[in-house]
Amino acid sequence: MDCLFCKILAGEIPSTKVYEDDYVYAFKDIAPQAPFHAVIIPKKHIQSAADINSENSIYVAKIFEAVATIAKENNLGQGFRVVTNCGEDGGQTVGHLHYHMLGGRLLAWPPG
Ligand code: AMP
Numbered sequence: 427m428d429c430l431f432c433k434i435l436a437g438e439i440p441s442t443k444v445y446e447d448d449y450v451y452a453f454k455d456i457a458p459q460a461p462f463h464a465v466i467i468p469k470k471h472i473q474s475a476a477d478i479n480s481e482n483s484i485y486v487a488k489i490f491e492a493v494a495t496i497a498k499e500n501n502l503g504q505g506f507r508v509v510t511n512c513g514e515d516g517g518q519t520v521g522h523l524h525y526h527m528l529g530g531r532l533l534a535w536p537p538g
Pocket residue numbers: 430439440441453454455456457458465510511517518519520521
């Protein structure tokens with residue numbers, strides 16, 4: 427399958443690991459939008475948030491357990507944002523479910 431994030435999972439494309447467990451891999455975004463910017467992905471190919479269902483939602487739960495751990499390990503006690511872009515209008519550019527975790531500065535709301 428021609429999926430950039432599956433290739434990162436397979437180690438075919440290098441990444442800088444932030445967190446890993448049996449369900450989840452997180453790595454530094456190559457184009458960071460904040461002092462801390464990680465991409466958190468399931469270790470299973472799920473296309474987007476529109477494809478989450480009762481069969482695969484364990485991965486989403488595990489991702490959010492990882493978020494809490496990543497926040498503690500990276501001194502994000504002042505706060506952070508977790509966001510997933512879904513589909514064309516949502517600005518999704520990689521078709522493997524992922525959550526951006528941003529922090530280290532005051533983040534504007536709403537996003538553009
Ligand atoms: P999205 O636009 O929401 O689909 O997010 C995709 C994200 O993946 C963007 O923030 C990119 O900067 C990031 N990205 C793309 N290629 C890589 C890579 N090789 N390593 C790390 N992050 C990447």
